[in-house]
Amino acid sequence: MPDVPVSVQQAIHTLKRRESDPLCAYVYDLPGLRDRIRGIVECLPAGCEMFYAAKANPALPVLGALAPFVRGFEVASGGELNWVRRHFPETPVIFGGPGKLVSDLEAAIDQNVERIHVESLLELRHLCDIADRKQIHQDILLRINLELPDTPSTRLTMGGVPTPFGMEEACIPDALALLARQNRVRLRGFHFHLMSHQLDEKCHIALIRHYLESVRAWETTYSLDLAEINVGGGIGINYIQPDRQFDWPGFCAGLDELLQTHSDRAWNIRFECGRFITAPCGFYVSEVLDVKRCGEEWFAVCRGGTHHFRTPAAQAHNHPFEVLPAAGTTTESPGVEGNPVTLVGQLCTPKDVFARRVHVDSLGVGDQVVFHYAGAYAWNISHQAFLMHPHPNEVFIE
Ligand SMILES: Cc1ncc(COP(=O)(O)O)c(C=O)c1O
Structure with missing residues (x-):
């Protein structure tokens, strides 16, 4: 799995310093997205053209980063049509x-x-x-x-x-x-x-x-x-x-x-x-709020949940992630070491799961779990209103 880019880690640290509550955010690596789409388009044989399927992620900075490289945008509803036409009338x-x-x-x-x-x-x-x-x-x-x-x-x-x-x-x-x-x-x-x-x-x-x-x-x-x-x-x-x-x-x-x-x-x-172009540029960051054991199982309750990041639930898979350890944790903070742990969100449903029984070397309260491949079919396919939790932060790294 690719490492979390340094620029994304820096954005997470900056957000962490700014926020008083535990963190929850989408971070998008736009320079990485530009490099990716340039490489994708350059490889195409003569006579082939690439359009971007806006349904994968219609965020304006994402469309703006892609517009100079793709032949155009594919839209699949009146809403997407109006959105794209309003902001990119020439594309x-x-x-x-x-x-x-x-x-x-x-x-x-x-x-x-x-x-x-x-x-x-x-x-x-x-x-x-x-x-x-x-x-x-x-x-x-x-x-x-x-x-x-x-x-x-x-x-x-x-x-x-x-x-x-x-x-x-x-x-x-x-x-x-x-x-x-x-x-x-x-x-x-x-x-x-x-x-x-x-x-x-x-x-x-x-x-x-x-x-x-x-x-x-x-x-x-x-x-x-x-x-x-x-x-x-x-x-x-x-x-x-x-x-x-x-x-x-x-x-x-x-x-x-x-x-x-x-x-x-x-x-x-x-x-x-859609997915192949933008998934790698997005990262969903979710801070560990609590770690507990129930019977033989360990659970890490993370800030946010599938109402922000429905991809693992929609795909019924364990979403790949990396842990950025907290700067200074106290010995009283619960954590888990070397055991399988299930990463869940804040929703009152057993379906609010990011990854089930996955191995972690170490995971504790205050650590940041960074989910990869969150740049497509992620925020925009999530049931964002459920439980009236606040929306995650959104950072587009330029
Ligand atoms: C007609 C059509 N075109 C393009 C796409 C984009 O697919 P993908 O994001 O898998 O590339 C979809 C996705 O459902 C689609 O239905």
Whole structure:
């Protein structure tokens, strides 16, 4: 696991000096995020572009750090659309996600969204009506839930099996017929986001190979000539074995090879990644309030909880962490040494657990537990109002 960066440790010490209550904070390493996104984008083969899926972490400093490096932002609701458009009016936006309201589609057209990823035939009909009414053009991709013959799946699948996401392949002829009856909504290509938490580069290449071959087959069957394929996001973070992360350079080299086998086509391949980009830049810091033993088990009660940091509960995993020892603890402060301990928060529910029965060399009251990979699907997916605890501090290191 990477060490907690020195700048993050310094920010924690500064906060600790400032706060009278035990600490609880999110700290984001923006220079680290910039380095990461620069490296990710630089590796991409020719013809590929990276969008950032705002749902992973839509905080303005995070979007601001990413905007100069990515091709644009992917939004998945009217709320995200308005947020991103208001603060980054010049940045290209693509709009996906299920259950779009007619008012969302109107807003997307009015706000000059570059692509709408259409999820169903009904959504396509709504869009054609709106574009006709407004006498305006809109470019789209059709989101297809592909059958996956033998590509291994991950633990969070949005496709390859029956799901509410996108349309099944059998809908393509109806969608094309609908599009052929009008000339305002233009089909640019296809969109796929079949799984998240992908940790295996070779499996992801196999998945993308399947997308490309499917699009080629549809082009032949339906006499299409399309330039664009959005291959979604879904690159995972290995929370359980942090030393074994997705090999992005290796994946990009494999993708380059794959694209060489389709070199007769000038495809534009788009990614819309979230977790893989921002998870490593965020740290959730939670001070140990109490340590106690109950039967054979040790518990450390920490400031905050899953109402701030739902990621471990949402993923049902032990979240990786590091302990920054308190400066000067008294001998009366309870602690645990060399025993498995369960790290919990302040909520009155046994589900408020960050990590269960994990080994610590030493953990005591006043120590800071720093959870890694808290920069994506963390604060923004948490049930922040529960129990009316105060919100954590938020520090964006520049
Ligand atoms: C359509 C779509 N695109 C992109 C993403 C981003 O996925 P990830 O954060 O796993 O890269 C999601 C996540 O659910 C999604 O549903």
